[in-house]
Amino acid sequence: MTGGWQSALAPGGSSADAILRLFWPTVALLGLIWLAVLLVLAAALLRRARPEAPRRAGAVVGAATAGTVLVVIGLTLASYLVTRPISAAADAPLIVQLRGLQWWWQATYPEEGEASGFVTANELHLPLGRPVRLELSAEDVIHSFWVPNLAGKQDMIPGRDNALTFTPTVPGVYRAQCAEFCGLQHARMALLVVVEPPEEFARWRAVQAAPATAEALAAEGRQVFERQPCGACHTVRGTGAAGRTGPDLTHLASRGTLAAGLLPMTRGALAAWIADPQTLKPGNNMPLVPLSADELQALTAWLASLR
Template identity: 55%
Template sequence: MRAMLAALLADCSGWQSALDAHGRSAVSLKQLIIVIVVVCSLVWMLVMITLILALLRRREVRPATPSPRTEHRMTVAVTGAVVATILIIGSFTVISFLATHTLGVAGHDDLTVRVRGLQWWWGLEYIGPKPSDRFETANEIHIPVGRNVRLKLEGLDVIHSFWVPSLAGKQDLVPGRSNELTIRADNPGVYRGQCAEFCGMQHAHMALLVIAQSQDDFDRWSNAQQQAAPQPAEEELAAGLQTFLAKPCAGCHTIRGTAANGKTGPDLTHVGSRRTIAAGLFETTRGSLAAWIADPQTIKPGNNMPMVPLTPDELRTVSAYLASLK
């Protein structure tokens, strides 16, 4: 598993860090972090220098009441420290507001994606101007480069937190409340995100990918995602579809173009085109799909997918069918 995760992370653009910024919001937050760290470091150095000088200073017997000159110097020093503290904290407040204000700013013409946080995966719905433009996917957000994307964040079970550090700051997904976040990628690439709020035993295995691509590539991907799943032409794939519909799978998952219309689990219409399954846990291959279907609780304990009894032939055909859904 470690080797597989390393291979997946190797495809990402840079590293998952707020200091590796590739979007306007992320750049603003990076600059905010640098300013605060530099100023706090200077303050710490001044305090340490003052402490060292005080320790090294020769001690003398002084009267209980300081002289007017000494008292004046002390008053000036304390007053200066208080004023400096107020100015620093006030400046931090202002620049923090300006930096974080951009996280939720988006125009009415921006691409809109509804992001639902669940234990432990991400449900995504692309909202277009027409009902026919809408489609659902999971755990993988495709966005066009150089364009603001409005994310409407909703938590359906517990509090989650959406965080793609290279593109934007954190924003919570709270049940019963809708929050918004704007992300923008200035360069093509794959940016890894993570749930940043402890949401249960599989919190660490709730990752997502943001794939930034050219407008033409995004349009091609979007058009393909809007299509229903093709009818299987091969006998093995047709058998896999029949098994999927006959088992409880169809009660939890949707495959557009078939009778499967479940809403509990991720939409699987184009699951074979996604880079990962189980919210970033495995690379999407026929083998990993078969392993997940056969025993999801061993792979990701506590998740809401039950073990569905399948014969070896049924598992073989179902995994083949799902892998073919590009």
């Protein structure tokens, strides 16, 4: 689960399907207009000037202007009719608070009924067939959330909350992307969206809401983690680490990727990231923490067990 499918032409959600139904007629209509313009241009180049040309040219221009107005009105109306239901409120949606930062994603699942709330990062899990309401915000600069297979783009602006509502209809792993230039590592700000059956989603949610496992917490790597300043930025529930600057690491190893889609979630990738994060993703906010080879080995073994 390191890549994720990404295509607006393969809808896996209600919003993306509606957008695609608008897309193809628009392409066909504009293609016909383009061909008509080429034909008129060719005719104008081939014909010799005639006395009646100015009158005919005026008629052609007038007809083209009227046609343009009608096309613009028609496309505007079609766009309104198709996109209006997309933002309509849904009954009993799953609410997820998604926040964009330079250059990663924080996802908060609020408490719902008997299900506890929790915070995770760089990966969304959504139940198949249930409406989802993403409450979008930005911490630092303007970001834009876009998962082409499921829904359209929505900006994330500091100080302004936006929302995106859709229903996943096809299970799979999809890739979301920041679609607004947000700084040096904009292109490396990806998010995996996992659409799965409701029962699998419920199991995943229960695991994510729990603290890190006792076996993992007993490892030597936990001692390294707590000796170093890692807890000043990161949270691992069940330890004293409660930082909020960086991603929540409680179930880090359960995610498909590391560093917002930059690396696969493997022990080797964890070691490379911890050893020199600035070389892999220049400009990110994670500092270089000096570790001995033994400390790095123990720390990565512990982090790799946090499922």
